[in-house]
Amino acid sequence: xxxxxxxxxxxxxxxxxxxxxxxxxxxxxxxxxxxxxxxxxxxxxxxxxxxxxxxxxxxxxxxxxxxxxxxxxxxxxxxxxxxxxxxxxxxxxxxxxxxxxxxxxxxxxxxxxxxxxxxxxxxxxxxxxxxxxxxxxxxxxxxxxxxxxxxxxxxxxxxxxxxxxxxxxxxxxxxxxxxxxxxxxxxxxxxxxxxxxxxxxxxxxxxxxxxxxxxxxxxxxxxxxxxxxxxxxxxxxxxxxxxxxxxxxxxxxxxxxxxxxxxxxxxxxxxxxxxxxxxxxxxxxxxxxxxxxxxxxxxxxxxxxxxxxxxxxxxxxxxxxxxxxxxxxxxxxxxxxxxxxxxxxxxxxxxxxxxxxxxxxxxxxxxxxxxxxxxxxxxxxxxxxxxxxxxxxxxxxxxxxxxxxxxxxxxxxxxxxxxxxxxxxxxxxxxxxxxxxxxxxxxxxxxxxxxx
Amino acid sequence: xxxxxxxxxxxxxxxxxxxxxxxxxxxxxxxxxxxxxxxxxxxxxxxxxxxxxxxxxxxxxxxxxxxxxxxxxxxxxxxxxxxxxxxxxxxxxxxxxxxxxxxxxxxxxxxxxxxxxxxxxxxxxxxxxxxxxxxxxxxxxxxxxxxxxxxxxxxxxxxxxxxxxxxxxxxxxxxxxxxxxxxxxxxxxxxxxxxxxxxxxxxxxxxxxxxxxxxxxxxxxxxxxxxxxxxxxxxxxxxxxxxxxxxxxxxxxxxxxxxxxxxxxxxxxxxxxxxxxxxxxxxxxxxxxxxxxxxxxxxxxxxxxxxxxxxxxxxxxxxx
Numbered sequence: 001x002x003x004x005x006x007x008x009x010x011x012x013x014x015x016x017x018x019x020x021x022x023x024x025x026x027x028x029x030x031x032x033x034x035x036x037x038x039x040x041x042x043x044x045x046x047x048x049x050x051x052x053x054x055x056x057x058x059x060x061x062x063x064x065x066x067x068x069x070x071x072x073x074x075x076x077x078x079x080x081x082x083x084x085x086x087x088x089x090x091x092x093x094x095x096x097x098x099x100x101x102x103x104x105x106x107x108x109x110x111x112x113x114x115x116x117x118x119x120x121x122x123x124x125x126x127x128x129x130x131x132x133x134x135x136x137x138x139x140x141x142x143x144x145x146x147x148x149x150x151x152x153x154x155x156x157x158x159x160x161x162x163x164x165x166x167x168x169x170x171x172x173x174x175x176x177x178x179x180x181x182x183x184x185x186x187x188x189x190x191x192x193x194x195x196x197x198x199x200x201x202x203x204x205x206x207x208x209x210x211x212x213x214x215x216x217x218x219x220x221x222x223x224x225x226x227x228x229x230x231x232x233x234x235x236x237x238x239x240x241x242x243x244x245x246x247x248x249x250x251x252x253x254x255x256x257x258x259x260x261x262x263x264x265x266x267x268x269x270x271x272x273x274x275x276x277x278x279x280x281x282x283x284x285x286x287x288x289x290x291x292x293x294x295x296x297x298x299x300x301x302x303x304x305x306x307x308x309x310x311x312x313x314x315x316x317x318x319x320x321x322x323x324x325x326x327x328x329x330x331x332x333x334x335x336x337x338x339x340x341x342x343x344x345x346x347x348x349x350x351x352x353x354x355x356x357x358x359x360x361x362x363x364x365x366x367x368x369x370x371x372x373x374x375x376x377x378x379x380x381x382x383x384x385x386x387x388x389x390x391x392x393x394x395x396x397x398x399x400x401x402x403x404x405x406x407x408x409x410x411x412x413x414x415x416x417x418x419x420x421x422x423x424x425x426x427x428x429x430x431x432x433x434x435x436x437x438x439x440x441x442x443x444x445x446x447x448x449x450x451x452x
Numbered sequence: 453x454x455x456x457x458x459x460x461x462x463x464x465x466x467x468x469x470x471x472x473x474x475x476x477x478x479x480x481x482x483x484x485x486x487x488x489x490x491x492x493x494x495x496x497x498x499x500x501x502x503x504x505x506x507x508x509x510x511x512x513x514x515x516x517x518x519x520x521x522x523x524x525x526x527x528x529x530x531x532x533x534x535x536x537x538x539x540x541x542x543x544x545x546x547x548x549x550x551x552x553x554x555x556x557x558x559x560x561x562x563x564x565x566x567x568x569x570x571x572x573x574x575x576x577x578x579x580x581x582x583x584x585x586x587x588x589x590x591x592x593x594x595x596x597x598x599x600x601x602x603x604x605x606x607x608x609x610x611x612x613x614x615x616x617x618x619x620x621x622x623x624x625x626x627x628x629x630x631x632x633x634x635x636x637x638x639x640x641x642x643x644x645x646x647x648x649x650x651x652x653x654x655x656x657x658x659x660x661x662x663x664x665x666x667x668x669x670x671x672x673x674x675x676x677x678x679x680x681x682x683x684x685x686x687x688x689x690x691x692x693x694x695x696x697x698x699x700x701x702x703x704x705x706x707x708x709x710x711x712x713x714x715x716x717x718x719x720x721x722x723x724x725x726x727x728x729x730x731x732x733x734x735x736x737x738x739x740x741x742x743x744x745x746x747x748x749x750x751x752x753x754x755x756x757x758x759x760x761x762x763x764x765x766x767x768x769x770x771x772x
Contacts, residue, residue: 277509278494281542283558292538294696294713295727322493325511327504349504351511380553 045339046267046304047072050331050350053373056364059323059354064283067274067314067329067350068369073266075307081263082338083118085136085174085181086111089167091189092125093158100190100222101154103248107188107255108149114259115139120178122170123148126163127155128195136170160189161197161206164217164234168210175214180341182265182303183215186258187234188251190222204233211238214269216303218258220245221438228438232445237289239302242445244438261305267335267344270301272312275330279319286313286376287448301333302449309452313372321354328352371413378409379447386437386444399436400429410447418443496726507726529573532557532610532617541617545573550612563587563613569596571604578604578619587613656707656733656750658700663744664689674701677741678714692716692742700733705750707733716742 053066088108096104108123115121122136123145133148167185175183197203207217218240219231228244235242241261243254274282275296282290288299301310316328329350337344355361385402388394394402407422421443428436487500489512496507505512528542541557549555551567559568565585572579579601582589589596590611596602604610610617654669668677668685676683678697679690687693694714701708711718713727719740725731733739737748 277505278507280509284560294538324493325514326509327511328509330504351504 044346045074045337045344046270046333046335046346047074048272048331048333048346048348050329050348051366051369052328052350052352053366053369054361054364055352055366056361057318057321057352057354058358058361059356060320062320063318065316065318065328065352066369066373067316067331068366068372069272069274069312069314069331069333069348070309071270071272071301071304071312071333071346072309073304073306077306080339082265082341083116083120083178083181084259084262085120085171085178085183086115086259086262087122087124087136087167087170087185089124089126089163089185089187090152091127091158091160091163091191092152092154093127093189093191093194094154094156095190095223095225097154099248100251101152103251104188105149105152107251109146110252110256111186111259112139112142112145112149114256114263115142120174120181121145122167124163124167124170125152126159126166128157128159129155130159130162130166132166132170136174157194158189158191159195160187160193161203162195163187164203165206168207168213168215168217171215172213180336180338182262182268182338184240184262185215185217186220186255187217187231188220188222189226189231191225192227193230200227200230200233203230204237207234208237211300216240216268219243220254220258222248222251224434224438226438228441232441235445236448239300239449242442244435244442246435264305265303266306266338267304268338270304270333270335271298272301273298273332273334274314275332276316277327279321279326280328281317283315283317286315287379287450288312302451304335311372311450311452313369313376313450323354323356325351325353374409375413375415375447378406378413379444382406382440382444382447386440389437396429396432400426403429403440410443415447418446490723491726494724496724497729497731498726499729505726506729507724527622530578530619530621532571533620534615534617536616543571543573543578543619547572559612559615561613561615564615565613568612572601578606580604580610585613654751655702655704656748658739658746659749661738661745661747663742664691665741665744665746668746670700670702670707672702672704674699676712678712687741687744690742690744693744694742697741707748707750709733709739714742 049070049072051068051070053068057063057065088111090104090108092101112121117138117140119139120136121134121139123133125131125133133152134145139145164185164187167187171183171185175181192198193203197206210217215238217234217238219235220243221228221231222245232242234240241258243258245251245254273296276282282297284290285297285299288301291298297314299312301312304310314329318328327349331348331350333346335344336342353364381402385394385399385406388402389399403422403426407419407426410419410422421439425436425439425443428434428439488497489500489502490497491505491508491510491512492515493510494505494508496505498505498507498512502512504510529545530543532541532543533539534541543557548557548571549567550557550559550564550569550571552558552560552564553566555567557571563586565583565587567583568585569580569582569589572581580589580591580596581601582596582598584598588611591602591604591608593609593611604619606619606621608619610619654671656670658668658670660667665687668675675685676696676699677685677687677693678695679687679693680695681688683696687697692715694716696712697714698718699710699712701710708730709718709720709725709732710730711725711727717724719725719738720731720733721738722740733748735748735750739746739748
């Protein structure tokens with residue numbers, strides 16, 4: 001699947017637009033050797049490319065254009081995977097009683113089994129109060145840890161915020177001794193927060209601070225009662241994943257999948273920076289939060305797994321340019337190279353030729369960028385659909401037709417995983433099931449995080 | 453470091469020669485640190501190794517664009533400034549729509565409606581009209597009735613939902629939310645020990661020549677210049693100075709000036725500096741910050757009681 005996607009991106013390397021293309025335009029220093037993965041030329045952990053929506057712009061006119069930043073991680077297997085520092089943050093409120101709690105325990109067992117001696121685990125549970133079942137440490141005696149897990153019992157209410165913060169603190173408590181570790185909180189809940197900090201804005205603001213400290217939260221929502229907006233906000237702000245888990249028996253599988261993905265992360269704390277010349281402004285970054293600095297705009301990009309690609313789509317605004325070739329974005333990706341435990345960076349230029357000849361413009365359109373733009377708009381429409389359903393301004397029939405439209409676009413864009421999620425949401429809509437938004441949220445987050 | 457992701461089209465040094473001819477009035481070799489090149493489009497000075505002008509993005513190795521007459525990239529009439537985010541939105545003449553989707557001024561905030569308001573510039577008057585937004589539009593905390601244009605005084609604080617923006621006319625006095633601060637800053641600079649003079653005796657001086665400023669003593673270390681009071685040397689009287697305008701680092705006899713992305717630029721001997729480019733200053737250089745012109749002079753002798761007039765005298769004696 002990944003291969004297919006890479007191919008699509010590969011097609012963008014159109015002859016003649018040399019300045020923007022990595023891989024296509026070989027550096028002038030080493031002519032005639034575009035093969036970078038050769039012996040002796042070490043492949044960078046991340047490589048980037050920044051493609052304009054149109055390689056031609058109208059000279060002498062103000063205008064708008066998109067720039068697509070593509071980040072690709074090396075597919076090479078490093079000698080060893082990076083160790084992980086993971087905190088399991090488990091809701092044991094009353095509603096988890098029975099099968100959910102049993103499967104949650106089994107899911108935790110799974111995690112314990114998968115860890116290697118170097119990895120660090122902590123387990124925090126929350127109901128009315130928060131308990132640290134196991135402070136952050138290496139797992140020496142797996143049987144003993146599991147014994148503790150199995151003694152868990154359900155309590156009463158849901159103090160999600162304090163539970164989550166306790167999980168983050170466990171990670172932070174050993175961060176200084178564990179440079180190069182992949183940090184992650186797995187937050188499992190089945191309900192609305194009922195005790196402690198409850199409002200969306202405050203919680204999401206607090207988790208954003210955790211992200212600044214290098215901690216990512218994966219939000220695992222289980223059942224029909226959790227607040228998908230809150231869980232999505234937590235995942236979004238920290239660059240973590242969002243899962244909607246329909247049935248308790250799926251819990252172990254989802255935990256396993258998440259752990260596996262953690263174990264293939266090659267770059268963390270990834271930031272994309274757009275440095276803009278004076279006649280260019282950035283209007284927005286689709287689905288991501290831009291931070292404005294002097295002369296540049298930055299956004300956090302979720303951790304990158306081995307051999308994957310992510311995209312960041314920005315909308316630019318041009319002042320009038322004279323005719324000529326201009327770099328409209330100097331793009332940079334800064335990250336922590338997990339395998340080497342060192343800082344890494346990659347650079348690319350987004351170049352547009354401003355021309356007075358209007359007839360050249362249509363030939364410059366880049367289909368890959370157009371494709372990503374369609375996807376970004378589909379994601380915006382999905383969010384509007386969800387809002388309409390929540391406020392009941394949209395009938396089931398109206399929602400169905402909007403989902404159908406989004407499905408068509410995503411299908412054409414080759415987003416098969418999200419198409420499946422849409423299918424599942426449409427099925428729920430037909431049967432009158434309440435989880436339409438929980439399912440859709442998963443698709444929206446994946447699209448917004450630029451996962452390819 | 454040569455930008456690997458880019459194909460360098462020509463050897464840049466050819467351009468340097470070409471541009472040396474173009475720039476007959478000034479001497480492009482002067483401020484160089486490891487060689488520099490003058491952008492043929494925006495005339496900013498860029499280091500030789502840059503493929504693209506850091507200021508305007510022009511491929512500097514390309515010849516002068518065939519349309520020699522520059523389109524006037526004229527400044528917008530005004531700007532809406534979001535000081536919390538550090539963003540500036542241009543306000544053009546005519547109608548500017550404001551909203552969360554497809555608007556001219558795009559405010560991505562949940563309290564902003566898709567089409568929230570519009571701001572209209574005619575002649576020299578600015579009016580603002582709420583377009584039936586959910587969370588209202590306000591001018592200086594005065595709620596606007598929907599679909600009724602109201603005049604916007606300069607420097608007014610506009611609110612769209614929870615987003616607060618200040619209207620600043622381009623290149624004019626920023627009567628913004630910072631308006632309250634200068635009084636505080638003033639008292640600070642009038643105190644006998646400003647951070648600059650108390651740190652170390654000045655080893656160089658930007659001697660005032662013309663415009664709304666005064667001498668700037670330069671002592672060892674990094675000095676930040678700008679309109680904001682938290683700069684190590686706040687420049688309060690020149691409206692063309694940005695909040696953070698430039699930085700000067702003094703290391704013995706080596707004094708390096710860097711524009712940190714000011715709106716109206718920094719010039720050395722008539723040449724505009726590209727933002728974030730370090731430029732070494734030499735004795736006698738003319739430095740322009742905003743509307744104020746200075747001459748750069750090195751002070752040979754440490755001055756004991758640096759009162760600016762005295763410092764100047766000392767300096768005069770020590771030369772020639």
